[in-house]
Amino acid sequence: MKVSHYEVKERLIKKFIASGLAWDDANWVTDVLISSEQRGDKSHGIKHAKNIFDVINSECYIAQAPIIHDERSITILDGQNSIGPIVAKQAIDIAIKKAKKYGTAAISLRSSNHLFSLSHYVRYIANNNMIGFICSSSSPAMAAPNSLNATIGTNPFAFGAPSSKDPIVIDMSSTNVARGKIKEYKDAELDIPVSWALDEYGNPTTCAIEALKGTLSPLGGYKGFALGCMIDIFSSVLSGSAFSTQITGTSLHMEEADVNKKGDFLFVLDISKFIQLSEFKIRMDEFIHIIESNGGYIPGTNYINNQFADIEILN
Numbered sequence: 001m002k003v004s005h006y007e008v009k010e011r012l013i014k015k016f017i018a019s020g021l022a023w024d025d026a027n028w029v030t031d032v033l034i035s036s037e038q039r040g041d042k043s044h045g046i047k048h049a050k051n052i053f054d055v056i057n058s059e060c061y062i063a064q065a066p067i068i069h070d071e072r073s074i075t076i077l078d079g080q081n082s083i084g085p086i087v088a089k090q091a092i093d094i095a096i097k098k099a100k101k102y103g104t105a106a107i108s109l110r111s112s113n114h115l116f117s118l119s120h121y122v123r124y125i126a127n128n129n130m131i132g133f134i135c136s137s138s139s140p141a142m143a144a145p146n147s148l149n150a151t152i153g154t155n156p157f158a159f160g161a162p163s164s165k166d167p168i169v170i171d172m173s174s175t176n177v178a179r180g181k182i183k184e185y186k187d188a189e190l191d192i193p194v195s196w197a198l199d200e201y202g203n204p205t206t207c208a209i210e211a212l213k214g215t216l217s218p219l220g221g222y223k224g225f226a227l228g229c230m231i232d233i234f235s236s237v238l239s240g241s242a243f244s245t246q247i248t249g250t251s252l253h254m255e256e257a258d259v260n261k262k263g264d265f266l267f268v269l270d271i272s273k274f275i276q277l278s279e280f281k282i283r284m285d286e287f288i289h290i291i292e293s294n295g296g297y298i299p300g301t302n303y304i305n306n307q308f309a310d311i312e313i314l315n
Contacts, residue, residue, distance in 0.1 A: 135231040
C-alpha cells in the first residue's frame with residue numbers, strides 16, 4: 001500500500017513526540033528516514049523507526065551527546081546511547097558555526113548509534129552553502145584481499161556541494177552494496193546479483209542467505225577495501241571508538257542488539273572563505289551542465305526526482 005509522504009511524515013512525527021522527543025528532533029529524525037525512502041534506499045528507511053524507539057526506551061538513553069573535547073575548529077562528541085540522527089544534527093550545527101569562523105571544521109562522534117543514510121546530512125550542509133563530508137565505520141562485513149574473514153565494515157560516506165539549484169550529493173558504501181540491501185532480497189526470497197557478495201568459503205554467490213553468512217564484495221575490488229580502511233581510520237581510530245573487528249552492534253540487521261561502539265567523522269568547509277559563493281555556484285552550474293549535456297547522471301538526482309513521491313508501506 002502506498003501512502004503520501006506527507007501522511008507518513010505526520011504519523012512518524014506524532015509517534016516520536018509521543019515517545020518523548022521534542023518537535024524539532026522528531027521532525028529531523030523523520031526527515032532522515034523519509035529521505036532514505038525517497039532516494040530508493042528502503043534498507044535505511046522508515047521501517048527502522050523501531051530502532052529509534054528502542055534507543056529512546058533504553059535505560060541508558062541520553063538526549064544530547066556530551067562534548068568531550070572542543071578546541072578551535074575541532075570538536076569531539078561522545079555519542080553514548082543517544083539517537084544517531086540527533087547527534088549528527090548536533091555535530092552539524094557545531095561544524096557549520098565553526099566553519100563560518102575558521103573556514104573549516106572537523107567533528108568526531110565517538111561510540112555513536114546508527115546514523116542511517118548519510119545523504120540527508122550533507123544535503124542539509126550544502127543547502128547552508130557549505131561543502132560537507134561525513135563517514136561512518138560499521139561492524140565487519142568485508143574481507144581484506146586474500147582473506148576470508150570480515151575485518152572492515154561497509155563503511156559508508158557522503159559528500160554534498162551546493163549549486164544555484166539542487167546540490168550534488170554522493171552517498172555510497174565501500175562495498176558494492178549495503179548489507180541492508182541483501183537483507184531485503186533475503187526477506188523477499190530473491191537471488192542477489194553475483195557481484196554483491198561472497199559465501200563463507202570466499203566464492204561469489206547469488207544466495208542472500210549465504211551472502212549474509214559470508215562477506216560483502218568491496219567496491220572496485222581491493223580499492224573498495226582500501227577506501228573502507230580510510231573511513232575506519234577517520235571514523236573510529238581518530239575518534240577513540242572501536243574499530244575493525246572491535247566494532248559490535250552497529251548493524252540494524254543483527255538478531256540481537258548490542259551497545260554501539262562505532263564512530264563517525266564530519267568535515268564542513270565554508271566555501272566563501274575560499275572563493276566567492278556566487279562564483280562557486282556559477283562554476284558548479286557549468287560543471288553540472290557539462291555532465292548533463294553529455295547525457296550523464298548527476299549524483300543526488302534520484303532524491304530530487306522522488307522527494308514528494310508516495311511511500312510504500314507494508315500492511
